[in-house]
Amino acid sequence: MRSALSDKLRKEDNALEIPQRYYLILSSYYEQQPDKIEDLLDGAGAQLWNNIHFQVILSSLVHRWVCAFISFDRRVSSDVNSSQLFLPLNDTPDTLKRLNVFIKGANKLFWLDLESSTKRFYAIYLVGPTCIIWLLLTRSL
Amino acid sequence: MTNTTTDQLFQLRLHNKIVETLIASSKEEGSQRDEILKNLFYELSFKVEEVVKGKSKINSAN
Numbered sequence: 001m002r003s004a005l006s007d008k009l010r011k012e013d014n015a016l017e018i019p020q021r022y023y024l025i026l027s028s029y030y031e032q033q034p035d036k037i038e039d040l041l042d043g044a045g046a047q048l049w050n051n052i053h054f055q056v057i058l059s060s061l062v063h064r065w066v067c068a069f070i071s072f073d074r075r076v077s078s079d080v081n082s083s084q085l086f087l088p089l090n091d092t093p094d095t096l097k098r099l100n101v102f103i104k105g106a107n108k109l110f111w112l113d114l115e116s117s118t119k120r121f122y123a124i125y126l127v128g129p130t131c132i133i134w135l136l137l138t139r140s141l
Numbered sequence: 142m143t144n145t146t147t148d149q150l151f152q153l154r155l156h157n158k159i160v161e162t163l164i165a166s167s168k169e170e171g172s173q174r175d176e177i178l179k180n181l182f183y184e185l186s187f188k189v190e191e192v193v194k195g196k197s198k199i200n201s202a203n
Contacts, residue, residue: 022155023185029152036156043163053178054163060185061159120186 022062031064060103063124
């Protein structure tokens with residue numbers, strides 16, 4: 001489910017010379033094999049969802065998947081009429097819950113970088129929330 | 142074995158390690174759970190130069 005947006009992000013990463021980190025490698029993996037995200041969530045169980053550390057872990061791992069998911073959704077929705085716009089997000093409760101955790105994690109990573117004057121998680125908080133806002137503006141979730 | 146295959150194996154091993162760690166942390170409670178997740182988060186933020194060159198320095202992922 002690779003998209004033009006994902007390819008663009010990868011080129012931007014290279015252009016910005018963002019160093020390869022474990023979470024970047026894994027986020028590419030989950031983008032290419034989104035089914036594996038279910039293994040993560042199953043392993044975590046319900047009790048970890050409110051844990052601050054789990055939120056930042058999940059956010060760092062799935063940020064590329066979120067963008068691929070949203071751009072895929074846009075590609076599909078451009079081909080169909082407005083009554084079918086919700087087809088790719090028919091599992092809305094789960095999707096919203098995951099996006100919510102993702103945004104919380106990205107927010108924490110932004111403040112973590114800001115407080116330590118680093119750009120370790122630049123790719124996540126720059127791109128991820130932008131994709132979410134794009135989703136919210138173009139859909140009535 | 143191509144570099145791409147090596148990278149995929151590397152990614153799969155990392156994925157398995159993360160799932161194992163999450164399962165282990167879900168069995169713990171309180172500060173012990175926080176400690177496991179915190180360590181996992183910091184490990185994920187480490188730089189990995191070796192992967193770019195196709196070398197599998199993944200002792201920690203075994």
